[in-house]
Amino acid sequence: MSFPAATSSSSLDWKFSQVFGERSPGEDVENIDVISAIEFDKSGDYLAVGDRGGRVVIFEDKACKFVTSKQHSQNDSEGSDASVMHHPEYRYKMEFQSHEPEFDYLRSLEIEEKINKMKWCTALNGSLFILSTNDKTIKLWKVKEQKVKKVKEMDLSPYVSSENSLLSESSFVSSKSSASNGHRLEWIDDMGTSISPSNTGFVNGHSIGDAAIARCRKMYSHAHDYNINSISNNSDGETFISADDLRINLWNLEVSDQCFNIIDMKPSNMDDLTEVITSAEFHPLHCNLLAYSSSRGFIRLVDMRQSALCDGSAIMLQDAESRGQKTFFTEIVASISSIKFSANGKHILSRDYMNLKLWDMRMATSPVVTYKIHEHLRPKLCDLYNNDTIFDKFDCCISGDGSHFATGSYSNHMRIFSNGVGSEEGTTVEASRNSYRKRQQQATSRPRRSSLTNLTRGFYRQGNDVSDTGINEFSCDLNSKLLHLAWHPKTNMIACSTGNSLFMYYA
Numbered sequence: 001m002s003f004p005a006a007t008s009s010s011s012l013d014w015k016f017s018q019v020f021g022e023r024s025p026g027e028d029v030e031n032i033d034v035i036s037a038i039e040f041d042k043s044g045d046y047l048a049v050g051d052r053g054g055r056v057v058i059f060e061d062k063a064c065k066f067v068t069s070k071q072h073s074q075n076d077s078e079g080s081d082a083s084v085m086h087h088p089e090y091r092y093k094m095e096f097q098s099h100e101p102e103f104d105y106l107r108s109l110e111i112e113e114k115i116n117k118m119k120w121c122t123a124l125n126g127s128l129f130i131l132s133t134n135d136k137t138i139k140l141w142k143v144k145e146q147k148v149k150k151v152k153e154m155d156l157s158p159y160v161s162s163e164n165s166l167l168s169e170s171s172f173v174s175s176k177s178s179a180s181n182g183h184r185l186e187w188i189d190d191m192g193t194s195i196s197p198s199n200t201g202f203v204n205g206h207s208i209g210d211a212a213i214a215r216c217r218k219m220y221s222h223a224h225d226y227n228i229n230s231i232s233n234n235s236d237g238e239t240f241i242s243a244d245d246l247r248i249n250l251w252n253l254e255v256s257d258q259c260f261n262i263i264d265m266k267p268s269n270m271d272d273l274t275e276v277i278t279s280a281e282f283h284p285l286h287c288n289l290l291a292y293s294s295s296r297g298f299i300r301l302v303d304m305r306q307s308a309l310c311d312g313s314a315i316m317l318q319d320a321e322s323r324g325q326k327t328f329f330t331e332i333v334a335s336i337s338s339i340k341f342s343a344n345g346k347h348i349l350s351r352d353y354m355n356l357k358l359w360d361m362r363m364a365t366s367p368v369v370t371y372k373i374h375e376h377l378r379p380k381l382c383d384l385y386n387n388d389t390i391f392d393k394f395d396c397c398i399s400g401d402g403s404h405f406a407t408g409s410y411s412n413h414m415r416i417f418s419n420g421v422g423s424e425e426g427t428t429v430e431a432s433r434n435s436y437r438k439r440q441q442q443a444t445s446r447p448r449r450s451s452l453t454n455l456t457r458g459f460y461r462q463g464n465d466v467s468d469t470g471i472n473e474f475s476c477d478l479n480s481k482l483l484h485l486a487w488h489p490k491t492n493m494i495a496c497s498t499g500n501s502l503f504m505y506y507a
Contacts, residue, residue: 011418012404012492012507014429017087020059020502022433032113035497038486041120041128047090047486047495048130049502050115054099056132058143058212059090087493087506096214098141099134111136116228121253122237129217131240135227138242140218140253148211218256223249230280236287243280248292250304262304263292263311278336278393285345297334297352301361317348317364319357329381329390337393342402343489349405351396354378356407358419371417371424373409376475389478397487397494404492408482412498414505431482431496431503 023029032053039048047059102111114134121129121140128143226244233240241262242249248263263280267273275296283289288304300314333353340349347368348359354374357367373394377384384390396407406416409428417426485496492507 011427012416014416014427014494014505014507016433017493017504017506018089019433019504020092021500023499023501029499033500035484035500035502037115037118037132038484038495038497038502039118039120039130040486040488040495041123042489044088044488044490044493046093046120046128048118048120049495049497050098050118050132051500052112052114054097054101054113054115054134055095056098056115056118056130056141056214057095058093058128058130060093061088062091087491088488090504094143094212094214096141098132098139099137102136104136117231119231119233119240121233121240131231131233133228133231133242136221136224138220138228138231138251139216140220140256141214142217143212143214145210146213218253220251220256220259223259229278230292232281232290234282234287235285239287241280241282241290243277243292245276248277248280248290260308262309263302264309265311279339281339281341283345284341284343289345291339291341291348293336293339293350295335296331297336299336299339299348299350299359315364317359317361317367319367319370320365329385332385332390333381338395338407340396340398342398343400344402347398347402349396349398351394351407353390353392353394356396356405356415356417358405369419369424371405371415371426373407373415384478387478392481393483394481395484395486397485399487399492400489404487406485406487406494408485408496410476410478410481412480412482413476414482414485414494414496416494429505431498431501433503 021033032051034052035049036052037048037050040046041048045061045063049057049059051057098115099113101113103109104111112135116133116135118133119131121131123129126144130141130143132139132141220242224242224244224247226246228242228244230243231240238253240251240253242251242259243263246264246266247261249259250262251259263277265275265277275294275298278293278295280290280292283291290302290304291299292302293299297319299317300311301317302310302314304310336350336352338351341347342349346361348361350357350359350367351373354372354377356371356373358369359367381390394408396405398405402419404416404418406414409415412431414429414431415426416429417424480498482496482498485494487494493504494506495502495504497503
């Protein structure tokens with residue numbers, strides 16, 4: 001870990017680092033360009049960003065972490081070569097189309113190409129591996145650097161005219177994508193005259209460079225009846241889980257046509273459905289432990305060694321203070337949208353609509369601390385329900401040393417907290433280089449998504465719903481929301497997104 005010793009006991013001073021895809025005030029953003037997932041790899045050298053268009057963009061660290069205060073030519077004297085640590089800076093590496101829109105003809109259901117989650121796998125033999133999923137299909141992608149050879153000219157040899165030579169040349173040209181030495185060939189249009197008995201030869205390649213190529217190695221499909229909301233890698237490096245509203249499946253990375261159902265919350269009668277799964281994650285150290293959250297605000301810890309079907313033998317973490325007087329909105333705002341283990345596996349960070357909570361796995365009755373995120377919106381829950389904003393799902397993240405936590409909010413605000421540092425107000429950072437804020441008078445209603453989660457949240461209209469009066473009284477911009485963010489695993493750096501823009505901040 002490269003965390004400074006002082007940061008674990010004090011709040012952090014956050015500064016702007018980089019932005020990708022920055023847009024000007026008032027600029028419209030296409031829905032397919034909106035970022036839907038962010039994930040660092042374990043080393044922090046790579047950052048993956050998925051969007052609603054099914055694309056995955058990979059950024060890499062420039063690896064300029066240490067620079068000297070003087071030029072190398074001036075480093076003769078001692079003391080002039082003191083190294084200064086700098087925060088990571090990233091550059092674009094590559095992008096690929098992970099998912100395409102599909103249509104399920106059996107259910108007459110459109111399947112979006114949107115990337116719901118991504119998880120990095122263990123790198124092997126210089127190749128990167130990453131899992132990505134939309135609502136129904138999980139894919140394992142291999143990203144590898146390959147040499148690219150640009151073909152510049154035809155070296156003509158008039159004395160070569162045998163039939164075997166012609167056949168070999170025709171075969172070579174027909175497979176333009178690769179060569180016998182493993183180099184990829186990038187062909188240019190003006191290659192001269194075509195091969196003929198009087199004009200045959202061989203190809204000269206020049207300007208060899210490196211390019212990252214992504215290939216789909218495995219496709220894990222047809223295992224979920226409902227929308228996938230989570231995937232998580234196991235610490236054994238061989239298995240992973242995928243979770244939808246009612247089931248959690250266990251997969252082997254090498255076996256794409258078979259999985260094991262380890263959690264099944266589907267009742268025999270769907271009228272008895274009271275909660276759904278909202279998030280799931282493996283323990284970072286123990287391959288037999290996993291946690292999953294529900295729409296009722298519960299977190300269940302499961303040991304896969306106890307039984308094949310694990311939902312009956314779980315330790316439940318629940319907030320005793322939330323068992324008081326209930327209203328129509330109590331269960332809606334209690335639904336947990338994201339959970340994250342700390343690096344040492346002793347704590348779990350959870351986010352519901354109103355609060356960010358830190359749990360100790362050894363204390364199941366209440367969280368260690370609760371940070372209030374949207375308490376100022378509590379009087380407006382009726383209005384938030386009317387425009388569906390109350391169903392927004394915010395991610396949370398935790399620093400590598402487990403001392404700092406972050407989550408998103410409205411008005412493109414990011415809330416950052418430090419454990420054991422006085423005030424629970426934390427630090428608020430607006431995700432913007434220029435700190436502009438575009439106010440809108442009314443939050444636009446978005447089409448409701450068909451999901452089992454809606455059934456357990458009282459997803460219906462009452463006859464005496466509160467009207468839209470008072471919608472202008474919100475103290476924040478409900479259309480500008482920071483839903484997705486990730487913490488660098490080895491330093492205090494956060495990547496967050498608003499719309500199609502990716503912002504990075506460091507401390």
